[in-house]
Amino acid sequence: MFKKINYIISPVLSCLIGLSQAHACTSIVLEGNDTGRVYGRSMEFGIPLKSAILKTPRGYAFQGVGIDGTSGSGINWVAKYAVVGANAFGLPLYVDGLNEAGLAGGLLNAPNTAQYQNPTQDQSANSIAPQQLLIYALTNFATVQEVKEALPKLFVNSAPLKEWGGVAKARMTLHDSQGKSLVVEYLEGKLVMTDNIIGTMTNDPAFSWHLQNIGNYVNLSGTDKAPLTVQGQKFSAASSGNGMHGLPGSFLSPDRFVRASQFVLNTPSATTDIQESRAWHIMNNFDIPYGAIHLDSSSGYGGGVNSYEFTEWVVVANLKSKIYSIRSFENPGVQKVSFADWDLTGKSLQSIALLK
Numbered sequence: 001m002f003k004k005i006n007y008i009i010s011p012v013l014s015c016l017i018g019l020s021q022a023h024a025c026t027s028i029v030l031e032g033n034d035t036g037r038v039y040g041r042s043m044e045f046g047i048p049l050k051s052a053i054l055k056t057p058r059g060y061a062f063q064g065v066g067i068d069g070t071s072g073s074g075i076n077w078v079a080k081y082a083v084v085g086a087n088a089f090g091l092p093l094y095v096d097g098l099n100e101a102g103l104a105g106g107l108l109n110a111p112n113t114a115q116y117q118n119p120t121q122d123q124s125a126n127s128i129a130p131q132q133l134l135i136y137a138l139t140n141f142a143t144v145q146e147v148k149e150a151l152p153k154l155f156v157n158s159a160p161l162k163e164w165g166g167v168a169k170a171r172m173t174l175h176d177s178q179g180k181s182l183v184v185e186y187l188e189g190k191l192v193m194t195d196n197i198i199g200t201m202t203n204d205p206a207f208s209w210h211l212q213n214i215g216n217y218v219n220l221s222g223t224d225k226a227p228l229t230v231q232g233q234k235f236s237a238a239s240s241g242n243g244m245h246g247l248p249g250s251f252l253s254p255d256r257f258v259r260a261s262q263f264v265l266n267t268p269s270a271t272t273d274i275q276e277s278r279a280w281h282i283m284n285n286f287d288i289p290y291g292a293i294h295l296d297s298s299s300g301y302g303g304g305v306n307s308y309e310f311t312e313w314v315v316v317a318n319l320k321s322k323i324y325s326i327r328s329f330e331n332p333g334v335q336k337v338s339f340a341d342w343d344l345t346g347k348s349l350q351s352i353a354l355l356k
Helices: 011-019 128-139 144-153 206-217 251-266 271-286
Strands: 026-031 039-047 052-056 083-086 095-101 104-111 170-175 181-187 190-196 228-231 233-235 292-297 309-320 325-330 337-338 349-352
Touching: 011 190, 011 251, 026 095, 026 251, 026 271, 039 095, 039 170, 039 181, 052 337, 083 104, 083 325, 095 128, 104 128, 128 144, 128 170, 144 170, 144 181, 206 251, 251 271, 271 309
Parallel strands: none
Antiparallel strands: 026 039, 039 309, 052 083, 052 349, 083 095, 095 104, 104 170, 170 181, 181 190, 228 233, 292 309, 309 325, 325 337
16 A cells, blocks of 8 residues: 555544545635636545645656555556645645646545446456545646546546545546636446536535536625615615625535635636635635534534544645645645745655644
8 A cells, every 4th residue: 555654543543534424625716817727625524634745746656556455456657747735644645736737626525425436356457546536637637638538548446545444435626727627526336527617616415416506596696786676765785795695604515615606706807816815715715613513423424423624724726827825724824835846856755744
């Protein structure tokens, strides 16, 4: 299996991870009027993921995990593109990242819908484990179109991740510097790829359900409504902001999807640098304070134990400048990583701790 980096997770915690159903991640993309794009994403979970910034150089060799769960029994590959991003559990894999070609994206938890393929023993050598999906995409491809052409030729098996305590069920969001966005899901054992014209993604239900659901909120707008007039008398709203009256405000995945979509759709045109600043402010709306989501053992979402789900870190990636920025729950200071800061042809992975 993978060689761990700087962190070892306990067996007890591993069991809790696999049982926990907590999932509150939110992602967006904003368009710049100068052909640039900005990707934002929050990471929430019910246990500490111990994420760090991970740098992968070009030419680094990866071993795919096959159906038997062993490294090297799946498809092996060499990184075509250098990548920066956030890992989990000290492992050499990404749950979020950006490559030097401007392809960015992340894995978002989907425990209720993700169901991977079932390759045979003969097909195992052309497969990877679910947790390798993002690192495979970011190290191999520059555009969404390349991903769409390649994934149907590859199997994603159901090999468990020990640190997860089971199969790491997720969906993948991708955005490229050419203006394309994609959602990749494995539903009922089949690959489902959907062009994401809005750029928003959260967790379960399936992405198609979210797209249908936003039609229920066509009344929302960033523009305030005129006062109601009845027989010549005007009735005004209590304050500005009535255009978004009725915007769902809970931390449920469907509510976050609608809220994020409305913020994205109502963001005015601007340069990429300005959109980068705006992305941070949008992501602030999805920052879950510690204590706001208590996963009680009786709810079925805490894995049989009491825990809290909160925003562990938030990312904003500028696909034009190729700068990846991240801030942690413990420290609001933003760490920025540029591809100009390190040797993209180095021989080893580099791990940088998040600010505490």
